Amino acid sequence: MNGVTGRMGYRQHLVRSILAIRDEGGIVLPDGDRIQVEPVLLGRNAEKLAELAAEHGVAEWSTDLDAVLADPSIDVYFDAQVTSARKEAILDAIAAGKHVYTEKPIANSVADGLELVAAAEAAGVVNGVVHDKLYLPGLQKLKRLIDGGFFGRILSVRGEFGYWVFEGDYLPAQRPSWNYRAEDGGGMTLDMYCHWNYVLENLFGRVQAVWSKSVTHIPQRWDEQGRPYQATADDAAYGIFELESDVIAQINSSWAVRVDRGELVEFQVDGTLGSATAGLFGCRVQSRVSTPKPVWNPDLPTDQDFRSQWDQIPDNQEFGNGFRAQWEQFLADVVAGRPHVYDLAAGVRGLQLVDAALESSTEGRRVELEPITARVPA
Template identity: 65%
Template sequence: MARRTVGVAMNGVTGRMGYNQHLLRSVLAIRQQGGVAVADGTVIWPEPVLIGRNEDRIRAIAERHGIERWTTDVGKALAEPDVEVYFDAQVTSARREGVLAAIAAGKHVYCEKPTAESLEDALDLARTAATAGVKTGVVQDKLFLPGLRKLKRLMDGGFFGRVLSVRGEFGYWVFEGDWQPAQRPSWNYRAEDGGGIVLDMFCHWQYVLRDIFGPVRSVQALTATHIPERVDEHGNAYAATADDAAYGIFELDGGIVAQINSSWATRVNRDELVEFHVDGTEGSAVAGLRHCRVQHRSITPKAVWNPDLPSPVDFRAQWQEVPDNTEFDNGFKEQWELFLRHVVLDEPWQWDLLAGARGVQLAELGLRSAAEGRRVEVPELTL
């Protein structure tokens, strides 16, 4: 069996997401399964070169997983003759510099979102890559979640009839950092460091809404910093200057109205950390990370509200679980496999840096909407 090796320079793997989802559960998992098999019997084999700012931490990760090549020098990694792909999972404020260096070196680029701190910079990255003729990809992990894949299956099968509305709830309580350590790095709560839930999550909601239901045509948002002071990783109190909650209304093609609440200051009372409730003329669904439940119009019970008596109805019991009908792999790993196939085989690919710029655009317009207190149109982006 022939092996087609693809060198991958991985920047930012000392961070939580870069290490857990991209190195451990994606690239190393692909190697553990024997690579990515293609039709002619060839196996695509990712060969990581690790990059990190902290020499001790990046060396420790390399030694832990038997990875021979690591460096603190991005230029050195990009100069490796077998490196074809540059991956970036750094903090948002550092991403642009790394991606531009990779494009200048003629490398294909795969990166986390948001791709930049501003739409201008995000579009500049997309245009620079297009001019250079390199292939690009942006992580759109939620499209590969089992629950949302089932939801997409329902859409493709016409289950909903005409979709009326989408209601999304996302979030959990992130500890302030004083009496319990916070689950997220402190930079997430400092606007000057690229933090904020709008910049983080509206990039997700853009591709989820676009790919499953249709393009976003307008946004109206209200943001808040509910927890004004937090404690960082070193035990020092700091002012939270970034939004930690956002309440958004999005109008989609076809008149679909989507309402999504995003918060790092809410306690979870739902089945999963994110859930989408979709109502259509023919049926409804509630989809989370893994599960999806439906209720068709033909079996919709007659709901009667009587404020004088407790309801005897178990409403959740009236919904049916959508079966898996397939084996679901880690969503980050699946998208990595698709991008590697795109690089090697030139297979179709839609989640490029322009797609990433759409996410930054929605975040930027959401923040403008909140600042100006008005509904803002979302124009279609082009290079």
């Protein structure tokens, strides 16, 4: 597990996924067998790795990637490093015959991503890319509505994501400073459009064209040592996406916005028979038969409480940690020797959307996406 000293690698992948699986005795397969897991922690900071290993009862840690990859007892390589370091490490893991599971973006460019896909296919290793947002309770409820025909014909999707990330002078920033330096792999478009691509394509249809604008609203920030630096990466991106079946999606993503919504991310889906608004956990619906009939009148305040006219979908099933759920799915695929549905090619499609969005922003025009063949779940 490479990169577990970072926030996401540590909290979600190590503690809440792999260690939770280990401490509960492994993953139970349909035939009753169990997949047992034991992590080897990998990174650059020996002191931090030693502390984490001691705290969580992990027997092995290392700062030597080559030595770890040469260990025949290791089956899977996981990468949660900064994006700029990811490609070469994954290529080394594939060359060593390891199955690969990685955070996204999988690389810095489409060309680099395609190189990873080709290497994995040639080596015959199972490969997967984290698609954590598909496992969020709110989006799983939304998927049930789609599968059940609640919306009728889906017309549009509107997404709002983001929050105010402090600059670092007034209050310490709650995100690492590298996120705001393009030279270190930072940027809202690169970070979040990979997520939006898999959310859109797995719920509503693949992205066929995009118009997007990337912006750096806050030009100067302060790093973890309190030193000022120029923010060379975009901290907001505003996109319009044309999907299959003539669905139009609009998503605003910003680390320079103050939240006036129920959750840090929300998607509203409108269809001919009903609408829904889904966040991380909740999902509210309004059907055609319960849709109000407002009338525009700028002379009088409205007498309707529009938010009260939506119904909350109950938590009528148990939703576990989404990162862990996908880890279990990926490891089951490794043991069975079958392809993981959210593979490296899916990660390339995310990078393709990033490239198209940045091209659109630079040139101020709509950009079409060429199809990239890979698996998309039915």
